[in-house]
Amino acid sequence: MAGLTMEQYDCVIVGGGIAGLQAAIQLGRFRRKTLVIDAGDGRSVLCRKYNNLLGYPDGVSGQELREKGRLQAEKTGVVFVQARAERAERLAEGFQLWMESGQAVQAKRLLLSTGVVDRMPQLPGLLPCLGRSIYVCPDCDGYEVNGKRTIVLGAGDVGAEMALTIAYWTPRTLTYINHEQTEVSKQLLERLQANKIEYFAAPVSRLTEKNSELSEVVMLSGTVYEVEKGFIAFGGNQVRSELGRQLGASLHENNHILADARTKMTNVLHLWAAGDVVAHSEQVSIAMGDGSQAAIWMHRSLSGVPVPVPERAI
Numbered sequence: 001m002a003g004l005t006m007e008q009y010d011c012v013i014v015g016g017g018i019a020g021l022q023a024a025i026q027l028g029r030f031r032r033k034t035l036v037i038d039a040g041d042g043r044s045v046l047c048r049k050y051n052n053l054l055g056y057p058d059g060v061s062g063q064e065l066r067e068k069g070r071l072q073a074e075k076t077g078v079v080f081v082q083a084r085a086e087r088a089e090r091l092a093e094g095f096q097l098w099m100e101s102g103q104a105v106q107a108k109r110l111l112l113s114t115g116v117v118d119r120m121p122q123l124p125g126l127l128p129c130l131g132r133s134i135y136v137c138p139d140c141d142g143y144e145v146n147g148k149r150t151i152v153l154g155a156g157d158v159g160a161e162m163a164l165t166i167a168y169w170t171p172r173t174l175t176y177i178n179h180e181q182t183e184v185s186k187q188l189l190e191r192l193q194a195n196k197i198e199y200f201a202a203p204v205s206r207l208t209e210k211n212s213e214l215s216e217v218v219m220l221s222g223t224v225y226e227v228e229k230g231f232i233a234f235g236g237n238q239v240r241s242e243l244g245r246q247l248g249a250s251l252h253e254n255n256h257i258l259a260d261a262r263t264k265m266t267n268v269l270h271l272w273a274a275g276d277v278v279a280h281s282e283q284v285s286i287a288m289g290d291g292s293q294a295a296i297w298m299h300r301s302l303s304g305v306p307v308p309v310p311e312r313a314i
Contacts, residue, residue, distance in 0.1 A: 006104060008106045009033050009034060009035045009106065010027075010033040010107070010108050011033070011108070011298055012034070012095070012105060012106075012111070013027075013037070013111045013113060014037050014085045014097070014243060015036075015112065015114040015240075015275065015277075016037075016038025016040070016042075016066070016070070016080065017038075017062075017066070017113060017276075018066075018069070018284050018287040018288055018291070019287040019290050019294075020038065020274070020275065021036075021065075021066065021069030021070065021072075021291065022069070022288045022289075022290075022291030022295070023113065023274060023291035023298075024073040024291075025073045025076065026291070026292050027078065028076025028077055028078040030295070031076075031077070035079045035107070036079070036080045037085045037105075038082060038083075039083065042114075042115045043115055044062030044066055045062060045063065046127065046130050047061065047130055048061050048062075048212055050062065050065070050131065050140070051143070052140050052283075052284075052285075053284060053285060062131070081099075083101065084099060085098070085243060086098060086099065086100050087243075087246065088110070088243045089247070090268070091106065093108065094109070094270065095110045095270075095271070108302065109298045109302060110271050110272065111274060111294050112244050112272070112277060113274045113291065114240035114277050115275055115276045115277055116237050116239050116282070117238040118232075118234075119235065120232050121179060121204070124206040124207065125207030125214075126207055129213070132213065133213050133228070133229055134153075134214055134229070134231065134232060135229075136231065136232055136233075138162065140283060140284075142165070142169045143169065145170050146170060147170055148173065148228040149227045150170045150173060150174050150228065150231070151227045151229075151230045151231075152175070152176045152230070152231045152233060153177050153204060153233075154233035154234050155179060155180040155233075155235060156178065156182035156183055156235070157185055157188055158233050158234060159176055159233045159234070160191075160192060161188065162231055162233035163192060163197050163199075164191055164195060167197060174197050174198070175198040175199075175227075176192060176198065177200050177201075177225075178199070179203055179204050180234070202221060204218070204219055206218050214228065215227070239277060240277055241255050241256065244257045244266065244273060244277070247271055249266040249271060249273065250266065250267045252279045254279070257278055257279075259273045259278045260308070263294075263308070265294075265309065270301060270307075272298060275287040
């Protein structure tokens with residue numbers, strides 16, 4: 001936190017993932033005095049490889065995108081601090097935020113790009129495979145399991161629904177393991193059977209991988225399944241929308257922040273939201289677009305252009 005003062009920033013971005021970085025780059029190019037507060041523990045930190053981005057036919061890691069994005073933003077004068085913003089309140093002109101250290105900063109405009117934390121078990125071998133041979137998003141990475149021996153590791157109905165989605169790419173070599181052994185509805189069990197998806201309700205002990213490539217799923221019972229690819233689907237992901245809630249932003253029933261489709265501003269004047277914390281398909285490319293849109297309208301509002309505030313953003 002060295003060097004931070006209570007001086008007012010034009011823009012503060014909470015969350016230095018993909019959406020936050022894209023917004024920071026844009027705001028820096030607008031010559032806006034911008035601070036990014038980043039705890040360094042988002043989805044993009046964990047993902048070893050994004051496979052569906054324009055310009056990266058062989059994929060790119062979240063860490064590489066983060067490093068390049070920060071350097072690009074810093075070249076325009078954007079300041080970064082590694083910290084967690086824990087509290088926020090509205091001021092007469094802008095916002096004030098407090099970090100976990102007690103340090104406070106003020107902003108004329110505020111962007112929340114705080115993202116989502118996926119719920120997943122602490123299984124040996126899981127994290128090294130994320131984005132390389134184990135995935136969370138079928139829209140992003142269903143293609144990667146095309147024709148491969150694939151396992152869906154999950155819980156209850158959420159895992160069953162993921163398995164049915166993945167069956168589009170690999171219908172004859174798919175197994176769903178209900179690791180938490182939570183109930184699956186009769187209707188979904190019938191659909192799993194109709195689609196010839198193997199189903200087991202039993203706990204997993206560990207995953208075997210080499211160079212981030214999944215090869216085995218070892219059950220607590222000792223049974224070993226040879227696989228090539230995997231998906232995880234446990235549900236109950238944590239949407240990091242608490243700061244938005246503190247400031248009065250409208251939230252979807254699943255706790256995602258509601259933002260205007262055009263401007264990305266929330267129902268709170270001069271409060272924006274972008275990326276996975278907003279209700280959308282949770283794609284990296286969309287997060288980039290969100291960040292750019294938000295930054296453009298933050299800049300315009302600082303330049304005196306009125307931004308419409310929806311009663312309940314959609």
